[in-house]
Amino acid sequence: MQLLEETPADWWEVEALYDLCFAPGREALSSYRLRDHVDPVAALCLLLRDQNGIAAAIRYWPVQVAGADLLLLGPIAVHPTHQGEGLGGWLIRESLARARDQGWARVLLVGDAPYYSRFGFARLDNVVMPPPTNPARVLGLELVPGAWDGVQGNVTPYAPMLEK
Template sequence: MTALPLVIRPEHPDDVQAIERLHARAFGPGRFARTAYRLREGAAALPELCFTALVGTYLVGSLRIGPAEAGGRPLLALGPITVDPSFANRGIGCALMQAGLDAARAGGHGLVVLVGDLPYYRRFGFSPVPMGRIVLPGPVDPARFLWLQLADGACEGMVGAVIAARVNPSPSAG
């Protein structure tokens, strides 16, 4: 963990502008064309699964998790996770991931997907989605499309196109 005086807390409504500035610094203007962003269009993240990282009063990281579904079955879409580039490699992303995944498990959710680097996300238990099981709404390197089963059996029978959900998924199923 980082030696910084780091505070991980739930995202507050007044964090939105700082988070948007953080996304712009970390990902640039091309972020809106990425498949992961396209998946989240029109769907709000779940407030109980969104966290921020602060050093003092400075927002240095953010994690959002939102509802999605595949084949009519609920799941969660993790992302974006963002850490201010000047605070990279200090354990902030790991702390945010742990907070988000712990909250998702505690909320009874079953499956979470993301687009990211397997060497990083493997430490949290993520693995590549098997080819042909579920697909995203745009191009993505199959080695970067990952999932994590939070509850036994959540991956079984999960097939179809992943779309953003407009309503909260049932925690027992998703």
């Protein structure tokens, strides 16, 4: 199994994996509106490839809460023939370590707390994803101690400051 950064040539193969692993209409989810017209954080979009193709993939996107930059983790998927092998955990741990090394302070995701809590994610009561997101599934992780302190409000698309 090779751990690689996703390249533009991998895009459609990764999309096919997401189509295989998620329900039809996945792109109608509110988290996808936060990704519209925004490039993913390429250095954190990783995949695991074996002799048969992509076995697992993870992507990250920049978003903001009250002007604070953060990462939106997702989607992450593991091919059905590789589920239960720990590949998803491998991608999460590796990508979070890289995010920390690159200076990111906080990560957000929408997911199952019992699964993601083992990586340090916890419910964010004061961070609101666009509807119809279940608030109990809005989870965050501090890559820097105290990074979520005072960060509250609506999650909005990434809007970098324009240079003067």
